[in-house]
Amino acid sequence: MRRFRIGLTARVLAVLVVLGVAVFPLYWMIVTALTSNADLFGAEAQLLPDFSEFGVFIDALAEGKATGWLLNSLLIALGTTILSVGLGIPLGYALSRFSFRGKAVMTLVLLFTQMLPEALMVVPLFSLFRRFELLDSLTGLVLVNSAFVLPIVALILKGAIDGIPRELEEAARVDGARPFKVLTRVNVPLIAPSIAATAVISFFHAWNEYVFAVTFIFTPDKQPASVGIANFIGELGTPIQTIMAVAFMFTLPAVAFYLFAQKYVVAGMTAGAVKG
Template sequence: MRRTPLQRALLTSAGLLAALFFLFPTYWMLTTALKTPAQVLSPDYDLVPLSATLANFTTALGKAGFTGFLTNSLIVTLGAVACALVAGLLASVPLARMRFRGRKGFLLLVLIAQMAPLEALFVPMYLIMRDADLLDSLPGLMLVYVAFTLPFTTWTLRGFVKGIPVELDEAAMVDGCGRWGVFRRITLPLLGPGLVATSVFSFVTAWNEFLYALVFLRDQDKQTLPVWLSSFKTAFGTDWGGIMAASVVYAVPALVFFLLVQRKLVSGGVSGAVKG
């Protein structure tokens, strides 16, 4: 149906209002990071600050332990993303292409694990990590994040694999490709959008997690950036300008990661059909 100019104007206005609604917290965080302490505590809600300062960013970046916490977060997050993608990919292909006894039950367990809240798993996860002597270690925290993101990764990639026509695999095998060749030349390139979607979800989940990092990592030198953000709140008060500046810095790696992989979200859908 062709929309009238009035309908298009109303839809555009509604879209702009929704965009402003979701962008306002980010704008408020950025403007607060550029304010002086007096402006931050002022009762006047100045949406456009008349003056700006980078002192809060200097305070945040100069805070003790920032570089170490950033390194720990990158190691744990990128390691969890890589492990979840590899394990989820290896699990999704047979779940989508093969028929074996217990497949439906296994899929049900994956769905249940995906629906379980992280807080409900805190005590059993702690006991498992304690018995495995993995507390207070970055590999142990990385395994916890893999356990959180793997069900979603497996379930999502299975849907993408099922969306790839089986006839493409059969045609490649007729042309002389083996199982590995079909996977490398057909399945893997066509899974580009799915790999991007699951990697972004895994990255954001691991990057923003706070509770498990706070409890499982007792050594301050091994803690991650979400724990570092909590250090701006002390017994003497909260440094709102500093914590907003730190939040801006904290959001940059996630934004960079998305910008690096978002191109594959579009190109991955057609690259496999050309390369196959």
């Protein structure tokens, strides 16, 4: 019993330490945002927020720019998630269940695309987007983010479908189900945890993306929050409290989305790694 209590105490302390490390950046953003200039640059660090300075959040939202940036980020992230997962499901199913010439090469190509840095693709993509009039467009960002995240989504879902017994699909075909119906009625419900995991990956990739956003978007009103926050940094002055307030609001939706889907993430990533 004593060993059990010691082990339980150690696990609880470990969880609290990890939780503290994860939550501390959010707490420090709040403290910094709610600290006056006199205290912010004072000799002693302020460890507690001063809620009398809460007006910085109201001012950031009242100006309208931060609200627009957050909305643009949300539209880009949701669009990327829907498009990449929507295309990744049939692609993963095809790689898992169908045999065709070049299948192994295609799988390797999808894997190798994850080794390409975004900065390497900026110039050719800029030329391509200019030709198709996708510059300064949220649609263009959705397309390019989906193209970068789609391979990993497809590979994860392929691994998840590999773990589904073929007998289930054969039974559905015996009942007269066509391939699309087999995919939607049999496979999709069984790989729901993996779909949730890939949705989280897609959402975070698009939500935090900066290189393409700062290169392809010119109009300030169309910029996502990842670019808008950087614009606060000025040559003569930088409003640190405003930056931290907007950064905190920028972080919350991503954290909320992860907390909503986190129970599926571990199971989904594990299922997608069983077979390759």
